[in-house]
Amino acid sequence: MKLADLAQLLGAEFVTGAEYADREVTRAFAADLLSDVLAMVQEEGVLLITGMTTPQVVRVAEVMNMGAVLFVRGKYPTGATVEYAAGAGIPLLAASGDMYETCGVLYQAGLLPARRKGFRLDRPASPSRPPA
Amino acid sequence: MTGPQAPPALRLKRIYEVAPRDLERAGTVSTEVRRELLALGMSPEVVRRASVVCFEGEMNMVLYSEGGRIILLVKEDRVELLFSDRGPGIADVNLASQPGYSTAPDWARELGFGAGLGITNMEENSDLFKIRSRVGKGTVVRATILLGVPFF
Ligand SMILES: Nc1ncnc2c1ncn2[C@@H]1O[C@H](COP(=O)(O)OP(=O)(O)OP(=O)(O)O)[C@@H](O)[C@H]1O
Ligand SMILES: [Mg+2]
Numbered sequence: 638m639k640l641a642d643l644a645q646l647l648g649a650e651f652v653t654g655a656e657y658a659d660r661e662v663t664r665a666f667a668a669d670l671l672s673d674v675l676a677m678v679q680e681e682g683v684l685l686i687t688g689m690t691t692p693q694v695v696r697v698a699e700v701m702n703m704g705a706v707l708f709v710r711g712k713y714p715t716g717a718t719v720e721y722a723a724g725a726g727i728p729l730l731a732a733s734g735d736m737y738e739t740c741g742v743l744y745q746a747g748l749l750p751a752r753r754k755g756f757r758l759d760r761p762a763s764p765s766r767p768p769a
Numbered sequence: 770m771t772g773p774q775a776p777p778a779l780r781l782k783r784i785y786e787v788a789p790r791d792l793e794r795a796g797t798v799s800t801e802v803r804r805e806l807l808a809l810g811m812s813p814e815v816v817r818r819a820s821v822v823c824f825e826g827e828m829n830m831v832l833y834s835e836g837g838r839i840i841l842l843v844k845e846d847r848v849e850l851l852f853s854d855r856g857p858g859i860a861d862v863n864l865a866s867q868p869g870y871s872t873a874p875d876w877a878r879e880l881g882f883g884a885g886l887g888i889t890n891m892e893e894n895s896d897l898f899k900i901r902s903r904v905g906k907g908t909v910v911r912a913t914i915l916l917g918v919p920f921f
Binding site: 673675681689697701725 | 824889
């Protein structure tokens with residue numbers, strides 16, 4: 638799906654990087670937890686859908702060579718972050734819908750989930766898992 | 770001339786300072802490392818793995834340490850990243866390396882960190898990986914990506 642079509646579908650706007658409107662993204666990953674983005678997304682060119690607008694979001698997108706960042710829930714990054722993304726060549730889009738709704742629309746339109754490498758992160762002996 | 774015992778030639782060495790709790794800049798060493806590796810014409814896979822390893826190590830230094838530095842070494846056969854900080858050190862490195870283990874404070878979690886996956890992710894993306902730590906002294910992490918070794 639082209640970023641331009643994605644923007645139209647969601648009524649989203651380009652915060653920066655409108656010159657990349659013809660860029661194709663075929664897979665997406667949605668999270669506010671950057672730790673999960675870093676550990677779980679294993680391929681390049683993925684669309685990151687997030688409500689987090691810190692400078693680190695754009696840096697994660699850059700080091701992972703992601704296709705674009707789509708902010709949801711009407712969140713908008715600061716000027717410095719927008720400028721950084723423009724310099725790094727990472728398109729940023731903003732949609733007013735919430736995460737669930739945005740993902741649902743894109744999924745229905747054929748955008749696939751990012752492939753995840755199945756490694757041992759999937760079965761952690763995790764204190765974050767509530768006891769049975 | 771290079772005999773059989775000669776160490777691999779050094780192509781690039783960079784040293785970056787990392788300041789503790791500097792969230793404005795956190796992550797910029799990694800984006801800088803990525804640019805250096807791209808400029809050397811390294812493969813996209815090596816660039817991505819090294820950048821991700823660097824980002825995880827850099828964030829840990831920003832979030833948990835009293836600051837330190839990151840050294841990037843590129844040799845003919847490998848990319849090496851060395852993270853060394855001035856403390857506080859890690860009491861139980863095995864425990865800290867477990868997926869899911871995190872001592873991230875609330876302010877770090879609010880920024881989207883603290884899943885306890887960083888060290889595991891560094892290890893997964895490295896071919897050689899080693900942590901040495903001494904409480905009260907600091908932590909040294911060494912991550913090596915070997916060129917021409919298959920990754921899956
Ligand atoms: N440089 C360091 N100095 C001191 N303690 C550290 C350092 N790096 C990691 N730790 C400790 O190890 C724990 C696990 O680190 P790890 O990177 O695996 O997960 P995290 O940082 O807690 O979460 P995530 O990386 O998924 O956001 C940290 O919570 C912290 O207690
Ligand atoms: Mg970490």
